[in-house]
Each structure stands twice: as structure tokens, then as C-alpha cells.
Amino acid sequence: MPNSMIEINGLFKKYGDRVAVNGVSFCVQEGEIFGLLGPNGAGKTTTISILATLLPPDEGQATIGGYDLARQTNQIKPLIGFVPQELALYPTLSAWDNLAFFGRIYGLRGTPLKERIAAVLDLVGLRDRSGDAVRTFSGGMKRRLNIAAGLIHQPRVLFLDEPTVGVDPQSRNFIFEHVERLKAEGMTILYTTHYMEEAERLCDRVAIMDEGRILALDTTKGLIGLLGGGVIHVGVAAEAIEDLLPAIRTLPHVRAASAQDSRLKVETSAARPALLELIELCNARDVPILSLEVLEPNLESVFLHLTGKRLRD
Ligand SMILES: Nc1ncnc2c1ncn2[C@@H]1O[C@H](COP(=O)(O)OP(=O)(O)OP(=O)(O)O)[C@@H](O)[C@H]1O
Numbered sequence: 098m099p100n101s102m103i104e105i106n107g108l109f110k111k112y113g114d115r116v117a118v119n120g121v122s123f124c125v126q127e128g129e130i131f132g133l134l135g136p137n138g139a140g141k142t143t144t145i146s147i148l149a150t151l152l153p154p155d156e157g158q159a160t161i162g163g164y165d166l167a168r169q170t171n172q173i174k175p176l177i178g179f180v181p182q183e184l185a186l187y188p189t190l191s192a193w194d195n196l197a198f199f200g201r202i203y204g205l206r207g208t209p210l211k212e213r214i215a216a217v218l219d220l221v222g223l224r225d226r227s228g229d230a231v232r233t234f235s236g237g238m239k240r241r242l243n244i245a246a247g248l249i250h251q252p253r254v255l256f257l258d259e260p261t262v263g264v265d266p267q268s269r270n271f272i273f274e275h276v277e278r279l280k281a282e283g284m285t286i287l288y289t290t291h292y293m294e295e296a297e298r299l300c301d302r303v304a305i306m307d308e309g310r311i312l313a314l315d316t317t318k319g320l321i322g323l324l325g326g327g328v329i330h331v332g333v334a335a336e337a338i339e340d341l342l343p344a345i346r347t348l349p350h351v352r353a354a355s356a357q358d359s360r361l362k363v364e365t366s367a368a369r370p371a372l373l374e375l376i377e378l379c380n381a382r383d384v385p386i387l388s389l390e391v392l393e394p395n396l397e398s399v400f401l402h403l404t405g406k407r408l409r410d
Pocket residue numbers: 112115116117135136137138139140141142143144182291
């Protein structure tokens with residue numbers, strides 16, 4: 098097995114005229130939790146569906162476990178587990194029967210099937226509800242069963258597409274703990290989310306995705322390093338902006354400054370001293386500050402910095 102469990106190169110996918118995935122490339126190492134972080138419509142589900150062999154790409158190549166996605170699907174399928182964003186469960190069947198259904202798809206029968214069902218029910222903490230129909234489950238329990246279904250055949254690679262959407266905080270923590278346990282057991286995990294806290298907590302590396310493209314890819318720490326000490330947005334009268342910019346660029350704690358949406362966008366090496374320097378400069382020039390926003394360095398502000406958009410509105 099190669100070190101890179103997943104390698105994708107130049108993936109491209111259109112739905113009609115709409116480009117959903119626009120030249121995406123990355124590698125996921127064996128045993129890594131890799132996060133795809135992006136807002137609605139970024140192309141996360143499309144990317145993960147291609148890798149889960151459910152959707153053919155228009156262009157590009159990928160390998161999973163060294164097998165070619167286009168030509169060796171049969172070798173890839175047993176290696177991967179897919180937990181879709183939309184729940185894929187039969188509401189009238191019990192938890193046990195749902196898992197039996199998915200297990201049979203992977204060729205499990207008899208005692209091995211029963212053992213696997215019991216193991217994954219334990220893993221997601223649903224053993225005592227195994228006989229109940231899924232329609233009687235809470236949102237969080239359904240999510241957990243959805244994850245169990247993706248694990249029934251002991252895959253080595255798990256695709257989790259927004260596994261915590263619509264889940265209460267307790268189930269959410271439960272899911273985090275499972276994901277961490279699966280990683281400790283050596284599983285490779287591709288995790289999509291639009292919650293930056295999840296990416297920060299769980300992922301070894303994060304790709305920031307928007308409009309079908311990867312804008313940045315690094316460890317959380319490395320991505321946050323892109324912002325240096327933080328970014329300050331200063332609202333001043335439009336006619337003052339061009340005047341102020343050259344002076345701002347010479348301030349000791351300022352790395353770069355530009356005009357963005359009729360505000361000054363100031364990238365700093367340290368936000369606090371830079372803020373004092375900016376206020377002093379505006380006062381000295383008699384320019385009233387109309388608004389002020391300091392973006393502390395975290396994944397959300399990195400995203401805003403890269404795209405000019407917020408992850409969630
Ligand atoms: N079956 C489809 N038919 C047509 N367009 C689609 C289809 N699926 C997705 N798209 C479009 O492709 C783009 C990417 O969608 P995708 O579902 O991959 O995004 P996403 O990052 O998973 O978003 P979300 O966070 O909302 O789940 C969007 O513009 C979406 O409208």
C-alpha cells in the first residue's frame with residue numbers, strides 16, 4: 098500500500114453548464130484525517146461522490162490505495178466506506194435490519210455479518226436500540242447509524258460528508274470521538290464540513306474549497322499562519338482611502354493594505370499594536386473611523402481573507 102492513500106489530480110466535473118469541481122488536486126496520507134472546508138455549493142459533495150465511485154469525473158484522475166478510480170473500481174469498493182450527507186437509511190426497518198442490508202451488499206452473510214453489525218452498533222452506541230425502527234430515532238441517532246452503515250465492511254478509507262449537520266451537541270461530540278477513535282485505529286478519513294471548529298479540532302490538514310477550487314491547503318496552523326497576526330478592516334470615507342493607503346503600508350505592524358468594498362483591509366503581523374497605529378494615524382489626519390473589525394487569526398478569518406466571503410452567513 099502506498100503512503101498516499103488517496104491521490105487526485107485535476108478533477109473536473111460539470112452539471113450541465115455549471116462547473117461544480119474545477120481542477121481539484123490533493124493527496125491524503127494513510128491514517129490522516131483530511132478536511133474539505135467550504136461553504137454551500139463549494140463542490141465538496143461532488144468531489145467526495147467522485148472518489149466514492151458514485152459519479153464519474155469529466156476530467157482528471159484519482160487513485161485510492163494505489164488503485165485507479167476509473168479502471169479498478171472493483172478493487173476500490175471494498176476499501177472505502179461512504180457516509181453520505183443525505184441520510185441513506187430505510188425508516189421502516191430496524192437499525193439491525195438496515196445494517197444487515199448494507200452488510201449483504203458487501204457480501205457479508207451469517208455469523209460474520211452478525212458480528213460486524215454488533216460491532217458497529219457498539220461503536221456508535223446504538224446496541225440497545227438495534228430492534229427499533231429507524232423512523233423512531235432522533236436526528237443524531239440517525240446520523241450515527243448512517244456512519245455505522247458506512248463502516249459495516251471494515252473499510253480502510255472513510256468518506257464522511259458533513260456528518261454533523263442537524264445533530265444536537267451531544268451526538269456531535271459523540272461523532273467527533275468516533276472519528277478520533279477510527280483515526281487512532283489507523284483509518285484514513287476524508288471529512289467535509291462547513292464548520293471551521295470541526296476542521297480545527299479533527300483534521301490533520303485542511304483544504305479550503307470555494308466555487309469548485311482548492312484555494313489553500315495546509316495544517317490548520319499553517320493556514321492560520323497565512324493571516325499572520327490578523328486582519329483589520331477599517332471603514333473610512335471613500336475619498337480618504339487612497340490617501341491613507343501609502344501611510345498605512347509604512348506602519349511597523351502592517352504587512353499589507355488594500356481597499357476592499359469601500360473599506361481598508363489591513364494585514365498585520367500583530368493585530369493589537371497595528372490597531373493602535375491605525376487609530377493614531379487616522380486621528381493625526383483627522384479621518385473619522387466609521388467602522389472597525391478585527392479578524393483574529395482562525396480558519397474562519399483565513400477563509401474570509403482568501404475569498405472575501407464568510408463560511409456561513
Ligand atoms: N445533481 C446536481 N445537478 C445539478 N447541479 C448540481 C448537482 N449537484 C450539485 N450541483 C451543483 O454543483 C455545485 C457544487 O455542489 P456540491 O453539492 O458539490 O457542493 P457542496 O460543497 O457539497 O455544498 P453543501 O455544503 O451545500 O453540501 C453547486 O453549484 C450545486 O448547485
